[in-house]
Amino acid sequence: STGRWFDSTPRSRVVPVKRSQYRAESAGHFLEKLATRLPEFSGTATEENYLAVLDLALMDRYVSAHEEAQLLQAATEIGLDKHQALRLHELYFQQLVATAWSDGVLTEDEIADLAKVIGLLGLPPQLIEVAKVAPVASEDHEPIREPQGNHQIDLGAMVVLTGDMTRPRSEIEAQLASAGFAPHRAITKKVALLVAADPDSLSGKAKKARDYCIPVVGEDYLWNTLLR
Structure with missing residues (x-):
């Protein structure tokens, strides 16, 4: 199973996310x-x-x-x-x-x-x-493409943070580095992911990331996927 989006932080910690x-x-x-x-x-x-x-x-x-x-x-x-x-x-x-x-x-x-x-x-x-019903194997149906939901950020990829996170940025960057990613402070074409406190952010970093077709995700993605 994929399981990469599911909570890995303490379940009692629920932090509201600000929206624009x-x-x-x-x-x-x-x-x-x-x-x-x-x-x-x-x-x-x-x-x-x-x-x-x-x-x-x-x-x-x-x-x-x-x-x-x-x-x-x-x-x-x-x-x-x-x-x-x-x-x-x-x-x-x-x-x-x-x-x-x-x-x-x-x-x-x-x-x-x-x-x-x-x-x-x-x-x-x-x-x-x-x-909830287990699928029955069939050779008659060919999907239009590979199963979805498998987009991954590879180890060693550059990750940028923007906005006020629930933890100090230095702490998050240290965790990213320990997990095998490369924290970066600026958006370049080599960056693989921008993590924003507000996924609807209109900040300069977010705009530049979108111009470069770099995915912009919320903070939960850190705890549920990258750092779980």
Whole structure:
């Protein structure tokens, strides 16, 4: 099973995450901003592009306002309407479920994670009950791409922090170094990840990271994935 997004810090420590004003004004699921029906589209972009953007957006199990905009742009470039995007979301979820079941066991933490993904994808809540049923092996179905949710930050990768974290930055950087990553103070094209106290941050570092297509994640990603 993947299990990389699940809590590894003491369960009693729950720290509220600040969200930007822009996020507060963005009510409703981003799929509601897609047209219900669109005419046939024949461009060079593919569904793979959308799934790739979706995979990165869900790295930290939080879809920021910027990531919503990226997903809407990717859907528009492909010509996806709301129903087609939901179909891809369901495909993504099915592959994530298959990954969670890959060791033959679905843990309570994995169930909670999948339930959260359902909400982020705008899928029916009852899908979690379907996910709890062990899949039957079949050779008849070929997925559109490899199982999702496996985006990794390799050891030795450069990681930058921005904003006021729940622990001193020097302490976090020391932990990152001990875990095999390379803490860095500035955004360059060689940086693999920006960890922001606010994933919706409009700071200079966040803007530059997005310009370089560097993933921007929240602090929870540190404790649930990199430093778990």
